[in-house]
Amino acid sequence: MNFQNQIANKPVLVDKEVTWDKTKVIMSKTDAFGTIEYANEVFVDVCGYEDYELMGQPHSIIRHPDMPKVIFKVLWEKLKNGENFHAIVKNLAKSGRYYWVITDFEISKNEAGEIVNYFARRRAVPQEVITNHIEPLYKKLWQIEAASGIEYSEKYLNGFLEEKNKTYVQYILELIYNQEKIENHSNHKTEEEKSFFSRFFSR
Numbered sequence: 001m002n003f004q005n006q007i008a009n010k011p012v013l014v015d016k017e018v019t020w021d022k023t024k025v026i027m028s029k030t031d032a033f034g035t036i037e038y039a040n041e042v043f044v045d046v047c048g049y050e051d052y053e054l055m056g057q058p059h060s061i062i063r064h065p066d067m068p069k070v071i072f073k074v075l076w077e078k079l080k081n082g083e084n085f086h087a088i089v090k091n092l093a094k095s096g097r098y099y100w101v102i103t104d105f106e107i108s109k110n111e112a113g114e115i116v117n118y119f120a121r122r123r124a125v126p127q128e129v130i131t132n133h134i135e136p137l138y139k140k141l142w143q144i145e146a147a148s149g150i151e152y153s154e155k156y157l158n159g160f161l162e163e164k165n166k167t168y169v170q171y172i173l174e175l176i177y178n179q180e181k182i183e184n185h186s187n188h189k190t191e192e193e194k195s196f197f198s199r200f201f202s203r
Contacts, residue, residue: 013065014096020046022124026101032115034059034076048094064092068141070153074168079118082107086169088125088134100125100134102176126179133175 026046029038039047039054047054047062054061063072067090078085088102101122108117125134137160144153161168 011092011094011096013092016097018046018048018093018095018097018099020099020124026122028059028120028122030059030118030120032117034118036061037117046093046099047091053094062091062093064090064098066090066098066138066142068138068145068153069150070141070145070157071138073150073154074157079105079107080115082109082115086173088130088172089122090138100130102172126176126183128182129172129175129179134172 021042024042025040026043027038027040028036028043030036036054036057036059039051044051044054049061071087071089075085075087084105084107086102086104088100091099091101093099102125104121106119106121107115108119110116141153141157144156157168161171164171166174
């Protein structure tokens with residue numbers, strides 16, 4: 001069987017979410033160009049590809065067509081400058097289903113200071129954040145890109161963030177933090193017991 005041809009065929013989109021354990025962390029390692037060098041078992045289970053199908057493939061193998069390109073443009077600009085970046089991303093599983101994650105990157109450099117690897121940790125995003133904030137914003141950016149190109153979706157994104165006086169990272173982390181506070185309050189748990197930041201950013 002020719003696995004390269006199998007992977008080259010894009011999955012048929014299914015408007016259903018992947019069922020997965022959202023307490024788990026999806027991890028991967030890529031080279032400086034975004035080629036996958038490692039994927040943990042959670043990554044494999046959620047995306048539906050086997051290890052041998054993922055190794056050596058561009059990370060865009062799981063990119064969902066609903067994602068506006070401007071988010072990846074900003075992401076790569078930050079990472080290539082050596083800056084960490086958090087992004088909320090809709091990914092595409094082999095089954096054609098989708099799953100939403102927030103990603104935290106760790107950058108690895110060689111002795112010459114050149115970036116050689118990116119380590120990514122991904123966690124689930126509260127559904128309220130996706131439904132009420134991210135999906136409407138991303139849909140608008142996608143529509144602008146389709147009509148006028150990525151240059152104008154970036155201008156719109158910049159204007160959107162300037163109005164809120166926040167960077168993209170500040171905006172999405174605040175959304176998640178506020179949602180966690182609401183959930184913690186309703187569950188009568190302290191932030192320390194169930195904090196998004198302590199769960200997500202702990203090494």
